[in-house]
Amino acid sequence: MAGSRPKSGPTMHDVAAAAGVSQATVSLVLNSASGSRFSEETRRRVRDAVDRLGYRTNAHAKVLRDGVAGMIGFIGDSVATTPFAGAIIEGAQERAWEDGLLLLTMNTGGDKDLEAASLDTMLSYKVAGVVYAAMYHRRLDVPEALAGVRSVVLNSQDRAGRLPSVAPDxxxxxxxxxxxxxxxxxxxxxxxxxxxxxxxxxxxxxxxxxxxxxxxxxxxxxxxxxxxxxxxxxxxxxxxxxxxxxxxxxxxxxxxxxxxxxxxxxxxxxxxxxxxxxxxxxxxxxxxxxxxxxxxxxxxxxxxPFVAMGRRAVELILQDAEPHGGVELMECPLIERNSVTHPKEMP
Known part of the structure; x- marks a missing residue:
């Protein structure tokens, strides 16, 4: 019917009923709670019910429970237009996913108003941290809002020397x-x-x-x-x-x-x-x-080393280290092709 509220989808109660277990058991299985002991058969029934019903966990509930979302923010000045951008995002995304986190990516195009709005939105989502990336190596001014969340400057350096940075050597x-x-x-x-x-x-x-x-x-x-x-x-x-x-x-x-x-x-x-x-x-x-x-x-x-730098930036966020202004420099590997030989005057 027009104007009717869309169906919200299956609930944890539905999963529990389909699996023949309590809601508490479903919650503990899905969140891999430490100390919870269930048989493999119970875990399989819960997972099968989740797949069959198409159940999705509630990200907002996770924020309320854990204080952070399952996401890391990534803000870049030209991540959509620079030839290198794919590699730097690939490394960050790959490392985040290894810990079950998604990368929330925003391209600002150097627009400071858009950057401020993007950062405000990311922080409202309670992201686990923010990678602040530049598409060429320079010293830059980092937004004050980053002081309130674990952050790493990527492919550049924090001019004020407050946040850790990852850059090429x-x-x-x-x-x-x-x-x-x-x-x-x-x-x-x-x-x-x-x-x-x-x-x-x-x-x-x-x-x-x-x-x-x-x-x-x-x-x-x-x-x-x-x-x-x-x-x-x-x-x-x-x-x-x-x-x-x-x-x-x-x-x-x-x-x-x-x-x-x-x-x-x-x-x-x-x-x-x-x-x-x-x-x-x-x-x-x-x-x-x-x-x-x-x-x-x-x-x-x-x-x-964009892929390696992207990975390392996320790794520093996941390590939850104390903020510092140190710069971690990463080696640039040689790519040998055919444009070098010995000079003519050599015997």
Whole structure:
């Protein structure tokens, strides 16, 4: 009948009647209460009745009973539009599910009003914790509301130093990228960075620091003529690769501090009628799956560990540790393809 109230569905009383047990037994079986001892036959009858009737537990009742819902909140600035987003959400969701929790995900698009409303809604649901994620590594201001719930900053760092953060180890990544080229025999190694050092962007500063560490460890000076500071796009990769490769003494290898920059460098090398890796070896960073595997030759690069970072952020929430401003840095693994070989002058 129009306007009639929809049927609420089977109740715990219905499950108890179908299984031939008390409501208390159904509740204890479904919630795996510690200390409750039932035969496997009783548990099977309850589970069969639940499946047959299509019974669903009441999330609101769980909040009233336990004080938290079976969910972890995930707020990101561009989780719906960034190529990396799927991996970071996959890791967080996978880890949450291992403890029987769902991930409640919200993309804000950088809209602070939407972020505040989303966070308010998540907190009203009594989520077990909140992962506050950014889609590129930076220091950011965390909403004050997160002080009232277990929270972890993911792929960035809390500028105020209050909440724990999980982020990629940019210094080790820059070091390993440069070391890969040194190990291939290169000594004139260019760098096209993704921002200036003055920007204080952790990825740009850290990858440059790793580059200089590797060179100095090899007994080489950093040559300013071999270093360029772009904006992280293919246009700068193209422009600066042309500058480097048409210089009087060009590098034999270039570390591009992200894969989009490397993509631009590939185009420059092709337009100069040169070859990768015969004339110049190139290493990227990010392992952006829409770019790196599809370049020819495939780009040797370093992967941002998004799945592992997503898992770790949820793990820190589940551990219920005291809030702290420490930053946990995760290693960026090498993805070896075909863009690196030894320099021509090697015997």
């Amino acid at each position: 940019e210094v080790k990544g820059g070091y390993a990228a440069t070391r890969r080229l040194l190990d291939a025999g290169h000594r004139r190694i260019g760098l096209i960075n993704i921002e200036t050092l003055e920007s204080r962007l952790p990825a740009a500063v850290g990858r440059y620091e790793g580059y200089t560490m590797a060179l100095e460890e090899a007994g080489l000076d950093v040559d300013p003529e071999l270093v360029r500071f772009g904006g992280g796009g293919e246009e700068d990769g193209y422009r600066y690769a042309v500058e480097l490769m048409t210089a009087a003494k060009p590098p034999t290898a270039i570390f591009c501090a992200n894969d989009r920059t490397a993509w631009g460098a590939y185009q420059a090398v092709a337009d100069l009628r040169l070859s990768i890796p015969a004339d110049v070896s190139i290493v990227g960073f990010d392992n952006q799956t829409t770019v790196a595997p599809h370049l020819r030759p495939g780009l040797t690069t370093f992967e941002l």
